[in-house]
Amino acid sequence: MPFTDLPPEQLESLREEIPEPEDFDAFWEETLRLSREAGGDLRVTPVEDTLLSTVDVHDVRFPGWHGQPVAAWLILPAGAGGPLPTVISYIGYAGGRGLPTDHLVYASAGYAHLVVDSRGQGHDTPDQYEASGPQWVRGFMTRGIQDPREHYYRRFITDCVRAVDAARSLPQVDPDRIIVRGNSQGGGLSIAVAGLAGQDVAAALPDVPFLCHFRRGAQVATEGPYVELVDYLRNHTRDDPERAFATLSYFDGVHFARRAQAPALFSVGLMDPVCPPSTVYAAYHRYAGATAIKVWPFANHSGGQGGTAPAHLRWLRDKGLSPAPG
Template sequence: MPLLDLPLEELRTYRPDLAAPEDFDDFWAKTLAEARTAGESAAPAEYRTVAGSPLRTVDAYDVRFPGWGGQPVAAWLLLPRRATEPLPAVITYIGYSGGRGLHTENLLWSAAGYAHLIVDSRGQGHDTPDPDPVPSPQYVGGFMTRGIGDPRHHYYRRLMADCVRALDALRAHPAVDPERIVVQGASQGGGLALAVAGLAGDAVAAALVDVPFLSHMRRGAEMATRGPYPEIVHYLGVHHRTDPEQVFRTLGYFDGVHFAPRAAAPALFSVGLMDPSCPPSTVFAAYNRYAAERKDITVWEFGDHGGGRGSQPEEQLRWLDGAGLGAGDAAAG
């Protein structure tokens, strides 16, 4: 992937004038109120010990919590064994087309002393279906244009509501310190972490936002050479009479550039300057609008959509220590 976006010095000041939909805040206030009301009449969060787990230093739980519409969303909860409680916690949201996977696949955060909730993505992971309330034959493959005609029916309304409800559930867990919960993810997961930081206020202690998807989506559609943004291009190419402005207006309710000014939690972003899926200008568009007093971005000059790959977690752990959110000796109890 060649370097096709803006030079780094321009990216650092790239701040396009992008207006959120006029009812953006009202839309999300009603969405979350609706999701929480539905959750009150649904089964409460359930944590079942993973039988026969081969892990020796981590206690693993198979989780179901009420998400959008009170529908059960799957997750794993990993707790450092014999830890001193309450623990700081990390919630991980998953990249596009992925799910929570196996409970043995993602052990970094529990090894570092954090409670760790790994959230399945409805309709993408294997364990959380997506009962679409208004199925539409109009979308093209993938999730970007599901419900594109109306933000109330768009796929990402349901998924982002799930992500906030995961935070609600974890805050109530007795092993977790509700004042020290970090949201984290890469690609789609980074976009979801950014959305939760903008929606959940001081319930989020920090955000780790890696190579975020779902940000400055119109530019993503115009520039990205690899998915998922090309789904939008394909949709508009097939549905010639569809007004592009209407499409991007719907997507505006789920765009990180509109969540970023509403976020107050300290944040560490990362970006790859040779990213063909999430062009760096789309990342900087959100980062430069992010409203927290403390924010940093790790720039991987020759990074593609993998960003810093295995080097980024060490950056994150050190950054959390510096932000006063390290796990310290929690896992040594």
């Protein structure tokens, strides 16, 4: 497979200016305020029959968008007390929290691990909202595309920020050592949360992140969710493409990156047809906190595969965010 985008030397020097909504901060301040004011209960229930002996698992339900319940797994080293450094994971596109057996690495390394279900994508958290206006029938990219206040990612990103709020209230969690992570969609969400949650996030680990530089993604990606946007604009020729991109600009990882202060380790696959490298670098180069990027020269959207978790654990150790020994 050849490079799917710009060559590496151009990616390193890429500094494209991407217009930002004038009311971006006000939009998100209002969005988060309204959801926090809506309240809602945090419920944590032990899961007894997991077939696992080295971890303890809890089913978590926390209030997300407008107080609506969001599902998560809390996975802990067996018998651990706390508080522990905590990894919050957001999931890739069209997936959900799955099963606890899908998420054993970080608890095995001594972290508390909160795995957040994906609104409308997973099995346990419905998207309780009906946006008005036209949308393409497949996927989530164009739900509410005519109005940022109705767009799907307004609700989903809010859920992800509220996951940090919920984690900070758990006795097993060290509120000063919260790490947000994810791959693809989850990577884009981790950038958004790092930008919106401020000092409540100690580090971010966005792998091959989606939701960055939507216009470039629509122009270059040949597979995956950015193609949904192309399909929509192709089949809704009466709609103004600029209106769609104006809506998406409220959810662009490039703009969240400018506000993120926590150190971050990005990753990128230079042969990625789903999240083209130039979209990843657009957010990476604008990230305000200290950054590093792990480049996988021959990787597609799978990124580093089995090499990703060891890279994370070494980087977190170097940043002083490993669990205390013993």
